Amino acid sequence: MTDLVLEGVTRRYGAKAAVEGVGFTLRPGRITALLGPSGSGKTTLMRLIAGLEAVGAGTIRLGDEILSSADLHTPPETRGVGLVFQDYALFPHLSVLDNVAFGLGGMARKARDAKALALLDQVGLADRARNWPHDLSGGEQQRVALMRAMAREPKVLLLDEPFSGLDRHLKGAVRDFLFPALRVSGAAVAIVTHDVDEALLLADDLVLLHQGRVLQSGTPVDCYREPVSPEAARLLGEVTVLSGRVEEGVATTAFGILPATDQVDGEVEIVVRPESVRLDRAGVLAKVVGVRFAGQGFDYRLEREGRTLSLRAEEGRADVGDTVTVSLDPAAVRLFPKSR
Secondary structure, eight states: OOEEEEEEEEEEEETEEEEEEEEEEEEETTTEEEOOOOOHHHHHHHHHHTTTOSSSEEEEETTTEEEETEEEEEGGGGGOOOEOOOOOOTTSOOHHHHHTTOOOSSSSHHHHHHHHHHHHHHTOOOGGGGGGGGSOOHHHHHHHHHHHHTTTTTTTEEEESSSTTOOHHHHHHHHHHHHHHHHHHHHHHEEEEEHHHHHHOOSEEEEEEEEEEEEEEOHHHHHHHHHHHSHHHHSOOOOOEEEEEEEEEEEEETTTEOOTTHHHHHHHEEOOOGGEEEEEEEEEEEEEEEEEESSEEEEEEEEEEEEEEEEEESSSSOOOTTTEEEEEETOOOOEEEEEO
16 A cells, blocks of 8 residues: 655746645545645646656655655656546547456456456446447446556546536546445546535545645544635635734724633734534524525625624524624634735
């Protein structure tokens, strides 16, 4: 079992750095989501790991073997890295079975077909082995593409926006088939995505990217509950950043006071998620300026002293124009010194 380690990886196109000083580790048997907006460097990192592009600085190492550095570049076909493209890239002139068996050219035909069929069986497609790719749904094609990549038993498997072309129902069905198979394979798996819910649901580890740099890495729980900055918090869902001031261990905000014993006196930014706001009879008054039904509850938009934030509640209790009393949950908000 071998880790894939990136250290100080940089790739420039002219004067522009697509990724700069990036470091993280992909671990066998774990799924890591690379999460960030368009232009954050996600796809460039995939191409660098796969060997489709060369690094300008830093190293990519698989165990003790250096795959990429400023003066060394191992070809893609010898890296032990599998890559599943966003469009699946199945061969239209080959059957489903032959697509999966394509990378097993060194095996006898009978053994090759048997291995390909066993892989298709893992994802519920053994009965479609003799079909053509165009006979399959988008979700089924994706499963075939993944099994083709896994057939060569790669040490590292990369998936580029694996669910972008699927509707909500198909996403759930494909996840149920794919991810048990991915973990059982023992490969170190990386998924490129811009879908926050997808990353939180599927990943064992997150790498949060912004403008070609890593803002934060860690488990989904740690990254969500303990963001290292307001920018990192924004990558994982809706947040409001309130201004406040700390004096003698207490932060004063438009929506009440908070303990701040670990903060020095001065201006701070308070990261608040909708679930960090609670209805509280002992809280401060705020005006309801928006109400939206969100399926499992209601999202309220609240205003006080010219500042607004969101509150998420299971039951509808107020209408636009009403006044409610609210407070901030000290255990769920995060304070940061105000950036200059």
